Amino acid sequence: xxxxxxxxxxxxxxxxxxxxxxxxxxxxxxxxxxxxxxxxxxxxxxxxxxxxxxxxxxxxxxxxxxxxxxxxxxxxxxxxxxxxxxxxxxxxxxxxxxxxxxxxxxxxxxxxxxxxxxxxxxxxxxxxxxxxxxxxxxxxxxxxxxxxxxxxxxxxxxxxxxxxxxxxxxxxxxxxxxxxxxxxxxxxxxxxxxxxxxxxxxxxxxxxxxxxxxxxxxxxxxxxxxxxxxxxxx
Ligand code: ATP
Numbered sequence: 001x002x003x004x005x006x007x008x009x010x011x012x013x014x015x016x017x018x019x020x021x022x023x024x025x026x027x028x029x030x031x032x033x034x035x036x037x038x039x040x041x042x043x044x045x046x047x048x049x050x051x052x053x054x055x056x057x058x059x060x061x062x063x064x065x066x067x068x069x070x071x072x073x074x075x076x077x078x079x080x081x082x083x084x085x086x087x088x089x090x091x092x093x094x095x096x097x098x099x100x101x102x103x104x105x106x107x108x109x110x111x112x113x114x115x116x117x118x119x120x121x122x123x124x125x126x127x128x129x130x131x132x133x134x135x136x137x138x139x140x141x142x143x144x145x146x147x148x149x150x151x152x153x154x155x156x157x158x159x160x161x162x163x164x165x166x167x168x169x170x171x172x173x174x175x176x177x178x179x180x181x182x183x184x185x186x187x188x189x190x191x192x193x194x195x196x197x198x199x200x201x202x203x204x205x206x207x208x209x210x211x212x213x214x215x216x217x218x219x220x221x222x223x224x225x226x227x228x229x230x231x232x233x234x
Contacts, residue, residue: 002064003028003154003185004049009058011041011048018044020209022058026154029183033190033200033217037229041209042189043085046156049187050082051075062154079107079153083160085189087143091132095123098131098142102149109151110182116145119178122171137168141175148179155179155186161195173199193222207231 006024010017018041026032034042047053049060051072060068067075090098099113117124120141126134131142140160147155160176161169173195180186180199190196196203197217205213205228213228 001028002026003030003062005059005061006049007059007061009045009048009060010056011044011053012056013044017056018209019048022206022209022211024204024211026185026187029185031180031186031188031199031201033188033196033203034206035190035193035196035203035225035229036206040206042206043158044209045206046082046158046187046189047084049154050080050156052082076150077107079151080156081147081150081152081154082156083143083147083158085158085162087139089131089139089142089146092130094128095131095134095142096127098146099149102146107151111148111151113149116148119148120145120175135168136164137171140164140168140172144172144175144179153185155184157186157188157190159189159191161190161192169195193225197222205229 002025004024004026006022009019009022011019022045034045036042044053048055051070055068059066062078062080067078090101096113099116122138123141123145126138131139134142144160160172164172176199188200200217202214202216203220203225204211205225207228
């Protein structure tokens with residue numbers, strides 16, 4: 001079944017059109033990666049899907065429902081969860097409090113404090129620590145865990161490895177491997193192309209706000225994707 005159907009989506013920052021005429025289809029359980037240079041519009045697209053940024057044109061259908069004008073908190077309770085770039089935790093709250101805040105959305109599903117801590121075992125000894133006192137990798141784990149606590153049907157992950165050490169990135173992706181066993185539909189923005197190929201089933205290349213190519217990761221090469229990245233159009 002189609003989880004997400006986006007048609008002609010546009011989003012602006014003032015006069016600047018950051019997302020232009022984007023069409024996107026995502027099947028239930030599919031893992032899609034958005035790839036493109038800095039400023040290609042990936043973050044704006046994710047924020048527009050989550051309802052944090054307003055669409056200036058086009059439509060977003062989620063599970064067959066038009067959510068284009070639905071406010072962010074309603075989209076969250078319908079099952080769209082964003083792990084934002086920069087994590088945005090409640091730094092003075094403990095790990096467990098950060099997780100519990102999110103469970104207020106209260107959708108039923110496999111994720112609760114126990115299953116999140118099983119997926120992110122590095123958080124177990126830290127549940128009472130202030131989130132702001134944790135390492136970058138641990139904070140990212142809390143940010144992903146917080147999104148999972150809402151039992152999302154669509155998980156949007158924006159640059160989860162940004163600014164982390166290689167070991168921390170490895171830890172985050174090992175936990176994400178546990179997450180995808182639940183067949184959660186997700187869209188990932190990741191600068192590391194190898195990780196993108198390893199993790200996603202399909203890639204969408206963006207350039208200057210538009211989609212310039214899409215393909216299955218087992219049918220595309222890294223060189224092809226790099227070509228789109230640096231500006232070839234189809
Ligand atoms: P990055 O990897 O740098 O996050 P991105 O592909 O996610 O890049 P966006 O952050 O969505 O791209 O940016 C798309 C365009 O919108 C860029 O030209 C950027 O400069 C512009 N932009 C992004 N945020 C704002 C903002 N808050 N105000 C004005 N312009 C913005």
